[in-house]
Amino acid sequence: MDVVIIGAGVVGAACAYYAARSGLSVAVVDSGPVAGGTTGAGEGNLLVSDKKPGPELDLALLSTRLWQELAAALPGQFEYEPKGGLVVAQDETTLKALRDFAEGQRSAGVVAAEVGPDGLYDLEPHLAPGLAGGFHYPQDSQVQPAQAAARLLAASGAELYLGEEVTEVLTGPGGVRGVRTARRELLAPAVVNAAGTWGGAVASLAGSDLPVLPRRGFVLVTEPLPRVVRHKVYAADYVADVASDSAALQSSGVVEGTPSGPVLIGATRERVGFDRSLSTEALRRLASQAAALFPVLAGVRVLRTYHGFRPYLPDHLPAIGPDPRVPGLLHACGHEGAGIGLAPGTGVLIAAALTGAEPPLPPDPFRPDRFAEADR
Structure with missing residues (x-):
């Protein structure tokens, strides 16, 4: 060996x-x-x-x-879906911050296209009204x-x-x-x-x-739906949560459909050791933030929730x-x-x-x- x-x-x-x-x-x-x-x-x-x-x-x-190569070498074996990501901004200040962030990413080889308010609804017709705009990232994808x-x-x-x-x-x-x-x-x-x-x-x-420290996160899973969410969609504050060092509960709306129908809703982060107990506050925040992004989800049943621990380094x-x-x-x-x-x-x-x-x-x-x- x-x-x-x-x-x-x-x-x-x-x-x-x-x-x-x-x-x-x-x-x-x-x-x-x-x-x-x-x-x-x-x-x-x-x-x-x-x-x-x-x-x-x-x-x-x-x-x-490499994931693209693996999907070609092992076709259909792990639900590879190159559906792209959409990051949305509530207001012009947030949109400007996203614009600056995307400009730096482009210099590193990321494809990021700004989307105006009207264009958002061409990509995601069920988004909440009144959003200032966002950025489309065609390189984002998904696997099971x-x-x-x-x-x-x-x-x-x-x-x-x-x-x-x-x-x-x-x-x-x-x-x-x-x-x-x-x-x-x-x-x-x-x-x-x-x-x-x-x-x-x-x-x-x-x-x-x-x-290495554990950082707990929860996910909600809805009942199967028609494809009401086409991309990986999240609010701009998710980027800040990912980079945060805080141990406190943080949550930001992250919503995506799946080929089998259920919508997945995240994402929370908190450092509570290996505590596996259910946090009703975390689940409440996720449901509220998902409905704020996609009002059509407000009346949808959540069938289950699951959680795990991300391996965090300082x-x-x-x-x-x-x-x-x-x-x-x-x-x-x-x-x-x-x-x-x-x-x-x-x-x-x-x-x-x-x-x-x-x-x-x-x-x-x-x-x-x-x-x-x-x-x-």
Whole structure:
């Protein structure tokens, strides 16, 4: 075995897929099922619209191209939908801020087209009246995240060990030599920590440190509807919530239809540890903000809600690549709410690090030891 990947979410699956395509033999181990953590609680967003110029946007643009390639290579297997995104502004002040934001994004390769008040309703006829305008992002797209993880794992041909918690990362004088579960040892000269929200605990098992924290989020799921929402639609304040460091409850309207009919409504963020209790305040805010964007949803039934934990790192960038403190240990976690979108680019960076190939973009901004350097 060349590499053991801890985590069977979409990031671990992408790492397995690209490592196998690079000629490596791969095993994937997870304490639960495929997509049993953050991936299974995600909406499947593949977004460039919410990212400012910088390393994360570069990784998102790379991943956007790779998702297109994956959709062509595995047609129809994970509901890839290049439907585009629409960011809307309530007033002229907010629209100007969006205009400045989009201008910076265009310099990095993002396609962003301003849409006037009348044009908004051509794109989304059921939007609330009186909006000042917005921006259309045709590169935004969508997948069904659990299916994406499962299909990538299957296509990788990796050995899969589910329901087996890693209790020890085995190390020796030369560094990593595999992992141990209650049932077996999996020996390999490289271990990839793709454990998502639990990435910090896995790093500790290997004698390293990664300050991953959980950031809880809720999603509402409506009854099946005709396609009343055509794009990924969200209010401009969502961008600020994504970049925020606040631990308090934050919510901003994010609404999208699905091929099967239900409308998905997000998004909330709060740091409350691994508290899985239901927050009626969070759900109330989501319902209210969705109805403010799309009044037609005010009388629609919500069939269920679900929630999960985004793996948050203090600088809002994932940790991707080798950990110089533990030879043979690599990290691929801390993507917060963007892990599904950023998964293919992460997988390619990990495969390049494992094989010594030239990475497709500079990996230094994602160095896993950057937090230790900041502490020093």
